[in-house]
Amino acid sequence: MLELALKGDKKYWGWVIALLAVIGVAFAVYLKQLDFGLGITGMSRDVSWGFYIAQFTFLVGVAAGGVMVVLPRYLHDYKAFGRITILGEFLAIAAVVMCLLFIIADLGQPMRAFNVILYPTPGSVLFWDMIVLNGYLLLNIVIGWNVLEAERNNIHYAKWVKPLIITSIIWAPAIHTVTAFLYCGLPGRGFWMTAILAPRFLASAFAAGPALLILLCLIIRKVTKFDPGREQIQSLAKIVTYAIIINVFFLLCEVFVVFYSRIPSHMSHMQYLFAGLHGHGALVPWMWTSMALMATSIVLLVIPATRKNESVLAFTCVILFIGTWIDKGMGMISGGFVPNPLHHVTEYMPTLPEILITLGVYATGLLVLTILFKVAVGVKEEAGGLKDTCESC
Amino acid sequence: MGNSRRSFLKVAGITALGIGTKPVLDVFASSGGHGAEPKPEVSQNEEALTAKKWGMVIDTRKFHSAEDLDPIIEACHKIHNVPELTEPKHEIMWLWGDEYKHVFTHKEHELINDRIKHLPFLVLCNHCEKPACVRACPTKATFKRDDGIVLMDFHRCIGCRFCMAACPYGSRSFNFRDPRPFIKEENKDFPTRMKGVVEKCNFCAERLAVGKMPACVEASNGAITVGDLDDPESEVRELLRSNYTIRRKPDLGAGPSVYYIV
Numbered sequence: 315m316l317e318l319a320l321k322g323d324k325k326y327w328g329w330v331i332a333l334l335a336v337i338g339v340a341f342a343v344y345l346k347q348l349d350f351g352l353g354i355t356g357m358s359r360d361v362s363w364g365f366y367i368a369q370f371t372f373l374v375g376v377a378a379g380g381v382m383v384v385l386p387r388y389l390h391d392y393k394a395f396g397r398i399t400i401l402g403e404f405l406a407i408a409a410v411v412m413c414l415l416f417i418i419a420d421l422g423q424p425m426r427a428f429n430v431i432l433y434p435t436p437g438s439v440l441f442w443d444m445i446v447l448n449g450y451l452l453l454n455i456v457i458g459w460n461v462l463e464a465e466r467n468n469i470h471y472a473k474w475v476k477p478l479i480i481t482s483i484i485w486a487p488a489i490h491t492v493t494a495f496l497y498c499g500l501p502g503r504g505f506w507m508t509a510i511l512a513p514r515f516l517a518s519a520f521a522a523g524p525a526l527l528i529l530l531c532l533i534i535r536k537v538t539k540f541d542p543g544r545e546q547i548q549s550l551a552k553i554v555t556y557a558i559i560i561n562v563f564f565l566l567c568e569v570f571v572v573f574y575s576r577i578p579s580h581m582s583h584m585q586y587l588f589a590g591l592h593g594h595g596a597l598v599p600w601m602w603t604s605m606a607l608m609a610t611s612i613v614l615l616v617i618p619a620t621r622k623n624e625s626v627l628a629f630t631c632v633i634l635f636i637g638t639w640i641d642k643g644m645g646m647i648s649g650g651f652v653p654n655p656l657h658h659v660t661e662y663m664p665t666l667p668e669i670l671i672t673l674g675v676y677a678t679g680l681l682v683l684t685i686l687f688k689v690a691v692g693v694k695e696e697a698g699g700l701k702d703t704c705e706s707c
Numbered sequence: 708m709g710n711s712r713r714s715f716l717k718v719a720g721i722t723a724l725g726i727g728t729k730p731v732l733d734v735f736a737s738s739g740g741h742g743a744e745p746k747p748e749v750s751q752n753e754e755a756l757t758a759k760k761w762g763m764v765i766d767t768r769k770f771h772s773a774e775d776l777d778p779i780i781e782a783c784h785k786i787h788n789v790p791e792l793t794e795p796k797h798e799i800m801w802l803w804g805d806e807y808k809h810v811f812t813h814k815e816h817e818l819i820n821d822r823i824k825h826l827p828f829l830v831l832c833n834h835c836e837k838p839a840c841v842r843a844c845p846t847k848a849t850f851k852r853d854d855g856i857v858l859m860d861f862h863r864c865i866g867c868r869f870c871m872a873a874c875p876y877g878s879r880s881f882n883f884r885d886p887r888p889f890i891k892e893e894n895k896d897f898p899t900r901m902k903g904v905v906e907k908c909n910f911c912a913e914r915l916a917v918g919k920m921p922a923c924v925e926a927s928n929g930a931i932t933v934g935d936l937d938d939p940e941s942e943v944r945e946l947l948r949s950n951y952t953i954r955r956k957p958d959l960g961a962g963p964s965v966y967y968i969v
Binding site: 350351352353356357358359360362363417420421422423424426427429430432433435437438439440441444496497500501502503579650651654655656657658660 | 796798799809865
């Protein structure tokens with residue numbers, strides 16, 4: 315089926331070449347990082363994880379978010395989603411690829427990465443994260459490919475795929491839970507030490523992932539002959555609505571516990587993020603922007619008229635995605651490191667090389683996504699995607 | 708043709724998967740404890756200083772200012788080839804001094820007496836009984852010895868810095884760049900590190916192994932004592948018996964092995 319990705323118009327190839335150019339520049343910067351060390355980033359002894367790990371965390375969420383189309387389709391037999399399940403699965407593949415690349419980019423000695431397998435350590439959460447992420451990647455490749463191929467050949471997918479699909483539905487929340495466990499089990503890091511961290515991660519994942527999927531559906535409708543469907547987009551919008559409300563609710567629960575108990579080791583991180591601490595407050599405007607964007611998106615999603623208007627919905631999804639990205643991709647990780655265990659404040663901001671490498675990883679993810687979506691849409695177009703029903707499902 | 712190529716790829720793929728997962732499966736197979744691997748016999752230096760559980764007592768009454776700590780820190784950093792980096796974000800620190808309110812974050816109060824308030828306290832790896840860093844490390848590059856010392860294998864460390872996030876004492880440093888150009892005088896008896904690995908105080912395990920006391924102990928004029936916490940007759944136990952001592956963040960349950968007389 316890959317040959318479908320080789321047939322495209324000028325716009326398609328222009329886009330692919332643009333992505334390759336970004337990847338090329340970023341790779342050159344990465345070689346520089348490999349040569350000099352992680353000192354070219356903004357990370358420090360005190361803030362020892364930065365942008366890379368934050369993007370990784372956010373994208374694990376996007377990957378897990380794919381399950382929000384798979385689950386209604388297969389567990390509730392919601393047929394409308396049959397049209398876009400493949401998009402959710404392929405989005406998950408691209409997101410996990412980016413996650414793995416961010417981990418590699420963050421390692422001080424990437425050539426030793428296989429030590430995680432050579433000296434397996436089940437006591438380490440990172441060991442499990444390696445297993446769940448690679449497992450989820452493999453599951454989605456196998457499932458997505460087989461189901462799509464079956465659709466192309468106008469047959470039902472093989473029987474052995476079904477148990478894998480069920481597994482992947484359970485697996486999706488697991489990848490984000492394990493990722494949350496990386497942080498919330500660490501003694502002495504008050505910001506992360508909350509049992510609600512994994513649920514919070516999942517809530518923001520199930521908001522950001524499907525919101526991105528809505529945007530991708532709208533783009534696909536515009537640039538291809540395949541229409542993912544209005545009902546599908548509206549159903550996704552409802553999922554996004556519930557998820558973002560739960561996400562903000564969880565955040566408010568945190569705020570209550572932290573500020574009512576007033577335990578400094580938990581409170582100081584929140585103070586740093588939202589008000590600044592000891593005169594340091596680089597993230598304060600970002601965090602309030604994030605809050606404003608998430609709050610606005612809730613209003614626009616809850617009101618039926620604005621949710622049902624696809625132009626407004628597109629705008630809402632963009633601000634929601636940015637809002638949750640700031641919350642997780644900027645505040646969540648460095649917020650946990652400031653102040654440090656000795657209550658000193660060292661601030662963190664990504665450097666230009668760090669941002670370029672990050673863009674390179676995102677471009678790689680987009681390239682994978684473009685190729686996979688091109689294949690998927692190609693199959694849909696062949697099968698007559700303009701029709702309202704999906705024949706193979 | 709197509710078929711045989713396909714089946715070849717299948718076999719090759721499964722074989723590669725097998726090779727990749729074998730160590731992972733082994734660890735689950737051996738987790739029962741039976742069939743212990745034969746340990747290589749290594750004879751110990753007869754002069755080596757040993758203990759069942761190493762611990763340290765720092766008598767902070769013997770320090771008066773930051774200058775009193777400097778020679779101790781210098782002795783440690785010199786012997787272990789710790790680089791002197793000018794960029795504070797990239798600093799490598801095995802042993803350093805900080806104020807009471809930063810060292811004992813759970814115990815500070817505003818009305819504490821002036822001596823304590825301005826006295827710098829020595830901070831280093833606590834060689835915890837239940838080290839969070841060892842639990843977090845995905846490659847066993849950091850590990851706890853039977854005698855309680857927490858060590859680093861600089862050659863196995865992948866530089867993921869999970870241990871740094873896990874350590875509640877901020878005792879670990881990462882080589883954000885090649886440290887070698889920043890070592891003033893290289894001590895050939897101790898390895899230098901490369902960029903991209905984590906390091907920290909090693910309780911002078913290399914010195915104990917040849918019968919020498921840790922460098923900080925030698926440079927401290929009797930202010931720092933190390934010994935066996937398991938031996939009631941040891942000097943550290945005598946100090947703990949006769950003085951009121953505190954530890955850093957004992958409420959976290961990590962069981963730090965460094966005690967402070969204040």
